[in-house]
Amino acid sequence: MVAVTTVTRFAPSPNGPLHLGHAFAAIVAHDRAMRDGGAFMLRIEDIDGARSRPELAGEFREDLRWLGLAWRETPPQSTRLTAYRAALESLRERGLVYRCTCTRAEIAAAAGAPGPDGPVYPGTCRHNAPSPDAPAVWRLDIARATAIAGPLTWHDERRGLQPGRPELFGDVVLWRKDAPASYHLAATLDDAADGVTVVTRGADLFAATHVHRLLQALLGLPVPVWHHHPVLVEADGRKLAKRRGAPSLADRRHSGESGTAVAQALRAARFDTGISLSEYVDREP
16 A cells, blocks of 8 residues: 655735744744655735735745745646636536625625634525625535435544534625635635645634635545644734735844744744734634
8 A cells, every 4th residue: 555645735816025923934844845745836816806916926936035945836826717716617507506695795794603704694695696796706615515425524633623613604605706715715726726734723714624625525525634833823812914014024034033043933833922822812802
């Protein structure tokens, strides 16, 4: 029997520079693969509409070299749109997705308890088909999908066997108005296409795995194991974020700081003042 090589990935979006939180995620994925003599992959997730800045991909590569990491690069998401559309069409033909024209304000006003991604969608357009001419997203009919898939489980290396609970999200968006596939659909298809066997990502994305496991079952995709690591947070407990001006790796690199020293500090969980690790991150407003 041929042993399966461990394959991990780091998949940044070029909508802003990388910071220490990204460095930690990349190091976790890199070191997890190296532990087994496997492969660490870099995938650029560049389908975020006008927010994507292609020139940042080169900066990301320089940042990873500065940290002392080596990788193989997979095709960026912008080359995979045909596969995303084919998966959506497969689900549509089976009656598992539907068009939705509801605004965020309408959803917030009509929804019940909040879910991991925000207010749980109340199913308005599932019950009342919108105009075919109106701009729309495509949502997964969670109730119908889970009935077809049956009971599901998935394994996290740090927390063990988990029961699949995609219903926590309600009818998630799989295809967006302003960009192609949503994170849920794209990441699931990409990891399968890239042969990823261990999905490493922050604990703030733990709940998303329930949806991804369901999509794997519906689309007949291989099932990896997951490794949800702690995330870096600021003194107020919020996750480091580009939009709040977290110091970039590029700035550190250009200032002459040692990337290998930064990587060693991250591996040892020793951080700059005001930055710490957190196992859970509340959903930000």
